[in-house]
Amino acid sequence: MIKINIYLLTIMIFLVFEIINVENLKKRSFYLKNSDFQYMTKGFHKNKPLKSYLSNFTTNNININYILKDNTYEGAYEIIYDKLELLKKENSDNIDHINTFEGFLEKYKEEIKKHKSCTPQVFLDIFLQFIEAFNKYRYYSFPNVHRYDESLYEWSLNFWSQLIDKKNSKFLGIENIKKIEKWKEEGHNIIIFGNHHIEADANIIKYFFDVHGSQDISRNMIFIGGHKIRTDPLSRPFSVAANLLCIYSKKYIENPPHLKEEKILFNHKSLNALRNLFNQGKQIIWLAPSGGRDRKGSDGHIKISPFDPKIIQTFHIFAKRSKVKTHFIGLALYTYNICPPPNTIDIDEIEKTRSCSYSSVSLNLGEDIFDLYPDMKESEITKNLYNYVNQLYDQIR
Template sequence: MFSPLLFLLLLLPTAFTFTSMTKPRYTVAVRSSMKADVTVEEGVKMVVGGIAKDDSIPKEMLPGLEHFVTEYLTATTTPSSSTRSVPSAISRISTCLQLGATHGIGPQKFKFKTSHTALRTPEFDYYEFGNEFFRPVVDEERSVVGGRENLKEAMERVKMGENVVFLANHQSEADPQVVSLMLESVGYPTEASQITFLAGHKVTTDPLAIPFSMGRNLLCIHSKKHIDSEPELKDVKQKQNLKTMSSMLEMLKTGGQILWVAPSGGRDRRDPGTGEIPISPFDSKTIDMFRLMARKSKKDCHFYPFSMSSYEVCPPPDGVESGVGERRNVRYGPVGVWVGEETKNEGGLEARHKFCENAEEECDKNYQILRKEIYG
């Protein structure tokens, strides 16, 4: 069946051939016939019109998709953006929707294993797709990378075959791409692509999130915030988490690994009373598990608090939602990361609360510095 979304993609200045472990429905040819001065309003109408005619996309998804398209085209074509081009933005958002339709819904929905390796081929690189999708919404001039000496130390240890775990606060769905763009900006593009992210179930089941997750090295788990959302599946989720921990242990045994984990189990949320965005508390049990796996691996492992500021680029909903398909907001603005001093993995069970407390305090301290440097 011919897709109206495919027809739209045929008009775009940039086109892609989709290949992956699952066979996509469409192959997109290269063609340039869209006028250069197309407006955001025309672009939204064009993309949304194609979506509405595509029978493969559930009608209940249309309002949310229209909002996402409008937000993205507006954010990436702001006068401040260094890559201001409506046709290019239309190309990126249309590719995103096409990948979501191919891999996020229906019989070809991509299935993630407990351990997933980024899909990167000469035909289509999902890692680069994700980076280039979010690059235009990042104000590079105002963005900040702090704690560079600590970052350098961490990367040198990885080169020596030792393991590094970044204990991070988590602010937006774009965090993996923000990490890559920021590390790339200070000379670590290869290391950024090698990071393995601990991923909750939403980013591996939500149709729009799946294409971006396909481009990342992942360890897939059910976070503590959502493991009880379906009581009848709790046992299954817990067994999957144990399998993921086993996969992580095998990774750590090889050495030279970089892991990124959000011990809070979810994204930071804005305080409606103050308007501030505090980091969510770290969960000591999550950190205990990583410390245990580090010891079992018999490899040196170093823990670095990793502060992130990315909330404004993709603001999450105010409350925690148990399902998928949340309303996506996109803004143009600065982002930042800050690598704190290593939290020493010393002491046994008696030291676990102190370790968690120290890591969270270092992350929060640098987060406050980061926000001040970005916003004044």
């Protein structure tokens, strides 16, 4: 009799506990943990901007979904903000950067809410994925050649695509994508020289190729990456989502002085890696030969910064020595309003404030400069490339 009473009491306690749990779940947003799956799976949303959308994120091979009951931007924001506050406690050396990101988060929420570019659930998902990538790569040391994290590929496109006014964006030179694909199949190298506006340019260039049916280019293109996109904790999650050949630009070589030799050695290794890539063939490489982002002038216009002749000369020498046919392509972009850079250039510091806007973007993919100027002398390559990219730029701004 005592055993039966204990058994009944146990059942009653279990039922009460289950009822309390159900009531609690009705009152708030909650998350589900599922450890039965080792790999990230895909979810789909009605308003997905691309062909697919990663709707969950993975922590140590555990899928975690946060489901918004009220489906509001404010509810999503609160969850993200709480996660960032927790992140500060776990990353005392990155508190300033996380504070900066909280300001960006607030602006991002305002923009997507105003323009209804994505649902609150999508907003929540992509920012939680950012936090996961931040944790995963916060101590990551970039090698000379970094290969992209495939699990972050679609997320990196979706994060920025929510800020793109797709209706008013302008994409020109689509027909030249097929030429690049054909050249790559034939074993040629394709070097894309372009101007540079914002930190997210690599992701927007990938987006350009992806939405025009060339995931092969989008996934395999290599971007020449500088100093800040590797050292800035807020940029790093997006940087690891792209293929990078890492190199220090000349303005960072001597700062700080005690790291100069180390940086020079790193650059030598990167140049050797670049030479090997040229010799292999089938490479698609993007770089900004200006060595940095374009800034607004005193008249409010954004002019393309001058191209560095030494950079273009280096690529031309490698192309000739490789014995592999190489194409020099021009690409102009106008992405400035999505995530404007500061007007001043500070070598020592990473940006203290970050903003964003829902805006159109424009890209214009050009042709091979050697086809346009078949009799061009080596000394004329930089000038002709710069003038050509400016012509492409004038068509989209």
